[in-house]
Amino acid sequence: MSVAPPVRTSWTTRIREAAVGALPPEKLLPDSQPTYVASWIYVFGVASLASLVVIVGSGVILSLKGPAWWHYTSVGHFFNSIHLWAVLLFFFLMVVHLWGKYWMAAWRGGRTRVWITGAVTFLVAIPTALTGYVSQQNFDGQWIATQAKDGFNSVGVGAFFNVTNFGQMYGYHVLLLPAAVIALVIAHVLLVRRHGVVPPFRLTSERASSPAPRSENGPALSGGDGPSSGNEGART
Amino acid sequence: MLGAVFNLNRPAHVVHWHFFQMTVSNIVVIVVMLVVFALAVLLPFPGAARRRGEAS
Numbered sequence: 163m164s165v166a167p168p169v170r171t172s173w174t175t176r177i178r179e180a181a182v183g184a185l186p187p188e189k190l191l192p193d194s195q196p197t198y199v200a201s202w203i204y205v206f207g208v209a210s211l212a213s214l215v216v217i218v219g220s221g222v223i224l225s226l227k228g229p230a231w232w233h234y235t236s237v238g239h240f241f242n243s244i245h246l247w248a249v250l251l252f253f254f255l256m257v258v259h260l261w262g263k264y265w266m267a268a269w270r271g272g273r274t275r276v277w278i279t280g281a282v283t284f285l286v287a288i289p290t291a292l293t294g295y296v297s298q299q300n301f302d303g304q305w306i307a308t309q310a311k312d313g314f315n316s317v318g319v320g321a322f323f324n325v326t327n328f329g330q331m332y333g334y335h336v337l338l339l340p341a342a343v344i345a346l347v348i349a350h351v352l353l354v355r356r357h358g359v360v361p362p363f364r365l366t367s368e369r370a371s372s373p374a375p376r377s378e379n380g381p382a383l384s385g386g387d388g389p390s391s392g393n394e395g396a397r398t
Numbered sequence: 399m400l401g402a403v404f405n406l407n408r409p410a411h412v413v414h415w416h417f418f419q420m421t422v423s424n425i426v427v428i429v430v431m432l433v434v435f436a437l438a439v440l441l442p443f444p445g446a447a448r449r450r451g452e453a454s
Binding site: 254 | 435
């Protein structure tokens, strides 16, 4: 009995080949990183991921127990506090990482999508947090909701995004917006793996004294202005 | 614990100067973020010099 040859038109084959071609295993899980990745700025990126894991974990517990649980039990109050402080930490760490990447011009070398996914993650995280604040089921939540209601009404979207509607805000907060944030973060990390971390700017004196170094299998590097191969620079 | 140190059961202190209005707590957080960012840029990463030496 002979084995049938693989069907080239199969959608699973096409997806697999496209995925492995775009992000081969040695790029997805590399053995080493360039020396310039040894920077505190990337620690803040990774710490942002860690805080997001805590946010999602505590959020799952809170959603499993249902609204109001965090008010009348001490354990619920504890997880509510974990959720809140992890969110504050997430924004703190993400903004420091964002500032660092902005001043490094992290979109150089064909890394536009890496930068865009990171920046959009920050923007989408804002309504994710807002819908959480208005879902608190207390006077603080009511105050924030009425203030935000005026803001949304003033730009004409208050009827579609009604911050005083607890059910709508809770749905946004526990499903739609977190799914968007998580999808963006996954895309961001995969794009970082694909394109590699942006190399630092070359000093003017270095540019004048030596030609641009060549990456292992990519074009000459001019401070990362050219297309990325994900393999730039010395590695450790 | 911090609630015993800082009385949180009261209206927040607000800095109001012309169009600018922000609570002191928010200003403190922003200043701390700027300080942490400066430290993240300026402080050497542990082992970074050794790695550069090995790679060159």
